[in-house]
Amino acid sequence: MEPLHTSPSIEIKRITNHILYCNWVGPQTPESITTAGATIIQIVKEGDFRKVLNDNARVTGPWNTSVPYTLNQWFPAMMDSGLKHFAWVYSPNIFADLSARRATPINNIVKSFYDYNEALSWLAVKP
Amino acid sequence: MSTPKFKYELQELENIIVIDLATFVEDESRVDDWLIDDFKDALRRKVEKVKMSMQHSIIYYKDDERETYIQEHQQAIIRLTVYLNTYGVPNPAPPSINNSGIELLSHYLLVALEDLLSYVETRYAKYFDPDTWLPQNYLSLTAAGLHTELDNLHLSLLAIGVEREFANIILQPFWKFAVTQSMSTGTTYSQTSYLKHLKLELEKVIKAGATGNVSKTLHTLLNGLNFNSPEYFTYCTKFIQQELKKVDDNDSDQLYVLSRFYKYLHQVPVQLGAALDTSRPALFGLLADWLRAELEYIEMNNLGPITVPSVQGVTAGFKILMAMTITQLSYFIHVLFQTGAILNKNKSMVTRFAAVIFQPTTQESMAGSNVRKKLYEKNDSVRQAVRAILVKCIAYIDADTGESGGC
Numbered sequence: 001m002e003p004l005h006t007s008p009s010i011e012i013k014r015i016t017n018h019i020l021y022c023n024w025v026g027p028q029t030p031e032s033i034t035t036a037g038a039t040i041i042q043i044v045k046e047g048d049f050r051k052v053l054n055d056n057a058r059v060t061g062p063w064n065t066s067v068p069y070t071l072n073q074w075f076p077a078m079m080d081s082g083l084k085h086f087a088w089v090y091s092p093n094i095f096a097d098l099s100a101r102r103a104t105p106i107n108n109i110v111k112s113f114y115d116y117n118e119a120l121s122w123l124a125v126k127p
Numbered sequence: 128m129s130t131p132k133f134k135y136e137l138q139e140l141e142n143i144i145v146i147d148l149a150t151f152v153e154d155e156s157r158v159d160d161w162l163i164d165d166f167k168d169a170l171r172r173k174v175e176k177v178k179m180s181m182q183h184s185i186i187y188y189k190d191d192e193r194e195t196y197i198q199e200h201q202q203a204i205i206r207l208t209v210y211l212n213t214y215g216v217p218n219p220a221p222p223s224i225n226n227s228g229i230e231l232l233s234h235y236l237l238v239a240l241e242d243l244l245s246y247v248e249t250r251y252a253k254y255f256d257p258d259t260w261l262p263q264n265y266l267s268l269t270a271a272g273l274h275t276e277l278d279n280l281h282l283s284l285l286a287i288g289v290e291r292e293f294a295n296i297i298l299q300p301f302w303k304f305a306v307t308q309s310m311s312t313g314t315t316y317s318q319t320s321y322l323k324h325l326k327l328e329l330e331k332v333i334k335a336g337a338t339g340n341v342s343k344t345l346h347t348l349l350n351g352l353n354f355n356s357p358e359y360f361t362y363c364t365k366f367i368q369q370e371l372k373k374v375d376d377n378d379s380d381q382l383y384v385l386s387r388f389y390k391y392l393h394q395v396p397v398q399l400g401a402a403l404d405t406s407r408p409a410l411f412g413l414l415a416d417w418l419r420a421e422l423e424y425i426e427m428n429n430l431g432p433i434t435v436p437s438v439q440g441v442t443a444g445f446k447i448l449m450a451m452t453i454t455q456l457s458y459f460i461h462v463l464f465q466t467g468a469i470l471n472k473n474k475s476m477v478t479r480f481a482a483v484i485f486q487p488t489t490q491e492s493m494a495g496s497n498v499r500k501k502l503y504e505k506n507d508s509v510r511q512a513v514r515a516i517l518v519k520c521i522a523y524i525d526a527d528t529g530e531s532g533g534c
Contacts, residue, residue: 027154060147061156094147095156098165 004043010036012043019123020049024056028063028096037074045081051123052078055089055116062095070103079109085126086110087119133188133196136180137203137243139173144207144236148214151229158228166232170239178246185251197247197254204244209262211237216267241265248320259316269319273326274305280326283333287341296358297329297345300403321403325352350395353402355410364417371421381425386474389418426479446486453487455512462513 001013001021009032011023022040043049078086086109090097104110113119150156158166181200185193211217217233244265248255277298284294304322328348332341349359367388374380392414402409437443449456460481463469471477 027150027156060150061154062151062158062162064159064162092142093150094143094166094169095151095162098162098169102161102165 004047005039007036007039008032010039012036012040014047014049015053015120018049019051019053019120020044020047022052022054024054024059026058027061028059028066030063030066030069033063033066034069037070041074041077041081044078044083048082050082050084051087051126052083052085053087053089053116053119053123055119056091056096056100057089057116059091059096059100060093063099064102067099067103071105075105075110084109085123087123088112089116089119090114133192133199134180134184135203136177136184136200137207140170140177140236140239141203141207143170143173144210148229148232148236151227151232152214156227158232163228163231163235167235170235174239174242177243178250181247182250193251194254197251198256201244201247201256201259204240204247205259205262205265208237208240208265211240212262219271237265241269244316245323248316256316261316261319266319269323270305273301273322276326277301277305280329280333284329287333287336289341289345293342293345293362296356296362297349297354299358300356301326317400318405321352321401325354325403328352347395350392350410350414351397351401353397353410355403355407355413357407360410360413360417363414367418367421382422382473385418385422385425389415389422392418447484448486449488451487451512451516454509455516456481456485456487458509458513459516462517 001015003011003013004020005012009025009028011021011025013021013023015021020040020043022036024036040052044052088100088104088110090100090112092114100112104112111119111122113122185196188196211233214229214233216230217237218230219234221228221231280301281294281298284297285291289297301322304319325348329345332344332348335344346363367385370384370388371381374384392411397409397411451459457478460469460478464474464477469477
């Protein structure tokens with residue numbers, strides 16, 4: 001995987017030409033989420049990524065205050081930037097998991113998983 | 128904390144308690160209303176999942192393994208309950224500026240663990256260890272739960288016609304537990320379970336409303352559950368004494384009243400092993416002893432001696448010698464009563480009369496009270512001895528019938 005961006009809260013890598021890997025790490029704050037969110041939008045737009053594997057497996061603690069931003073601003077912006085399929089690996093941490101569930105839009109673009117390989121397999125067969 | 132031998136069903140709950148809550152504190156996280164609601168829902172789902180898994184897993188184990196499986200999970204639930212204290216005292220108070228909500232999260236986890244413990248106890252009572260020690264936070268939760276409902280319970284009992292003194296006696300152990308969070312002899316699961324069970328049963332009586340004899344229903348319930356508080360025992364004896372006063376100066380009627388209570392007491396099925404206070408004697412025994420003492424007192428002191436009319440050709444003081452002990456003789460008379468061979472209503476009079484005219488083989492006292500007391504002392508050897516005598520009688524009749532050419 002080719003590293004594209006690294007910060008204390010996230011690692012962003014290219015898996016294939018169209019699949020972007022976002023690996024969130026540790027506790028998340030509203031600032032870390034909006035900053036990393038803007039970076040992802042930019043990379044998706046510039047790199048022509050249609051598919052994103054959003055991995056929350058290493059996220060700890062709640063980030064519920066950023067749920068409205070994620071749901072109402074970030075996802076629409078991602079779709080405007082060309083996002084077609086979004087595999088979301090939820091965290092085993094219950095608080096991070098509950099936050100992610102709240103932030104997950106109900107549509108055909110986003111699908112949730114608890115396993116990286118399953119998420120990648122789902123994305124791999126998507127156009 | 129996990130159990131190596133069996134499938135450990137509590138792993139997800141343990142991860143939340145041991146890992147997620149620790150991270151929550153470490154990250155200085157806070158909760159808000161919707162997170163709390165989602166957390167409660169998630170816990171409910173996880174608890175249901177554990178219940179389903181236990182139900183599923185247990186069928187694959189042999190009976191002795193099941194006991195270990197259940198008791199290991201029971202202990203694991205208690206351990207997790209104790210572990211919650213790591214995060215302070217579980218508290219249902221909402222988060223504030225000085226409160227991140229960790230005590231509230233602990234509180235909901237405690238509720239979830241209590242639900243699981245109740246499930247294991249109810250569903251797998253056969254394998255459950257009722258003498259499990261309970262941690263203080265679990266007791267606090269149980270006490271708080273009871274405390275909030277006591278006023279309603281009290282009013283509801285009064286509303287269906289239970290007299291205030293009786294209602295107070297019934298609810299006294301609940302008040303005591305709610306305040307001190309312990310009963311008189313330490314606190315184990317069986318003791319808190321007793322109060323929970325009693326509360327459910329009281330709610331059933333309340334739900335049925337003031338139909339029928341509510342007081343009798345409650346006495347049957349309390350006797351069946353061995354509600355052996357000194358106050359209840361005193362209340363019962365006081366009640367019987369009031370009934371006796373109604374038939375004052377009529378010894379036969381008093382004996383009838385006492386016999387009626389004695390019969391009632393013996394006919395209430397007592398739940399095996401149930402006791403409000405395991406350190407005190409059983410209610411049944413206390414009341415039975417009290418009733419027996421009353422019966423004997425009336426028989427010995429209030430009734431005059433029975434005079435046997437003199438019969439021509441029979442020496443004064445003559446007695447029929449019976450090849451039975453006094454216990455066997457008493458049981459024999461009991462059998463005659465029960466099978467309708469003796470038609471007298473006054474059992475006391477018959478036994479006293481038997482004491483005058485029969486002489487057993489042993490040198491036991493043939494006082495009427497002794498014969499009557501033995502009416503209630505039955506055991507297998509006595510039954511077998513009386514049966515042998517009756518079988519011998521029947522064999523004789525059969526042989527006699529054969530010799531005389533009867534049917």
